Amino acid sequence: MKFTFAILYGLKNLERRKLRAVLTIFAVLIGTTLLSSMVSLGVGLQTIVVKNLKTVGELTDINVYKKEDTKALLDGAAVNYLENLDGVERVTASVNLMADSASFSGFPQKADKTLVTAVPDDPGDILQLTTGATLNNFSGQVAILGENFLKEFGENYSQEFLGKILNLTFGEKSLSLKIIGIAEDENISSYGVFIPLDQAAVIKNIVAYDSLRVRADSAQKVAGVSKEIKNMGLEAVALDDLIDRVVGYFRLLELALGSVGLIILGVASLGIINTMLMATLERTREIGLMRALGASRLDVLKIFSLEAAGIGLIGGTLGVAAGFLITSGLSAVLNNYLAQKGLASEAVRLFILPWWLICGTIGFATLLGFVSGFYPALRASRMDPVEALRRE
């Protein structure tokens, strides 16, 4: 018997008991809708987070911190040692300060509690400037601001602040710094205030740095350099590691989100078993006739299990399509809202439906149908044809 015949015949039988087929398919549809849209939410969130992580810095960068439980210090000696390591291109040290207030000379607004990062002469491309001078010798009473830091002061605060004076107070002490550059919006540094290390030394006695950024020659060297840093008793976090770890968490999230759909699919599977068992009982006589006309046991098994797989295939396809429509709708509503509030410059893709998810969901639903239909199909194939033909 031809495979196509088994498929066509199975579909014809589904058509014959329309309502029951539709109800069973609907259960599969709900499960696959949930499964595909929840996992697509996970994939979307993961993509957004990874994309943002990548703006934090280069893949060749390793952030180095002091560990709580070791005596290793992030001091000048450590910087020297790291700079001479094989595979290290550059080491940039920084010190974090908390200013009690920040304001601009000649302007009334004031910001409380501002994070100030002190960086050495040559901060490399920790800072990416949209406006202002290139940094060869970052020292003296100067500062670089992030675009988003400026926005916190209000709409009137824009890039025209280049050249204005920034006043920072630290308890009794204070700094008045000329703004020589503004860091662009895309970069994480756009939220901060950056000052030269010599200015930080005015505020406090610097014994050690708070963090280092070590840049490797190439991405291949990152793992080796990270290991060396860890051997020194320091904490090394490469962006690559971080992304890997984040992706790992998102896999768990996708599984958790998808499990609701999986549970519903489990229930749908019981529905398929029930539907197919009913079908084999109702069609006992027909099974007998098919056998008399030359169908083997295997043919009967094929007809019924392919029919059940058809339920899965149809339900899965419709489910993924429904999931796509629903998530597209939600996405449109969300982006509309964000655009109205002026919160997003570009559309946010909260749901992403990749090909592997489409094919995987439909394939899984089809397999589920096949497996669920297998026992009823096996029972049908084992019927005695003589008995079956006698059945009313």
Place this chain on the structure above:
Amino acid sequence: MISLQNVSKIYKMGGAEVRALDYVNLNFGTGDFVAITGPSGSGKSTLLNVIGGLDRPTAGDIFFDGLLLNKLSDREISVYRNSRVGFIFQTFNLEPTLTALENVALPLLLSGAPKKMRNKAAGEILSWLGLSERLSFKPNKLSGGERQRVAIARALICRPSIILADEPTGNLDSMARQQILEILASLNQTLGVTVLLVTHDLEAASIAPRVLRMMDGKIL
């Protein structure tokens, strides 16, 4: 052509054993027309079913053109049923959702014939049986006699060597009954198909040149 040697079929009903066939020895030649009569439960239908490969004997051998039927695999005996045997039933056993043409084409579908060939063959046989106006009718739009003719067309579609008719006139009025018996006689005479006709009806049996009588699983 067909040879049964010491064929027995034993059913278990409750605790008791029923001998539906009791050491049957029988031979049929190609082109034979044989009527089998006997009371209910005498084993007539069981005899047809074991010859048709729908049932397997408990003991004994059945040869069909030298083929030992009781040793064939399920797949092999299915091919045998499809290509060599045509069953005709008392209750017609037509698929209610299929048209007359589709019902007749069903055995060819099972053997994997292409659609064009199936429809052509089914149309020709139905026309030969005087049903050319009924090709697209579903069974519930056909009279009893017409339904049985559709069933005969289905039995003939794969050009079988043997037709096994189990009470084919049992559900028909006298006119339709006469017509069906004439068709069976004519396909035996014109096509040379072997026909085994199981019937209660002694008058119907009398159209066959050879009549066997069964009782308690034995040929009398």
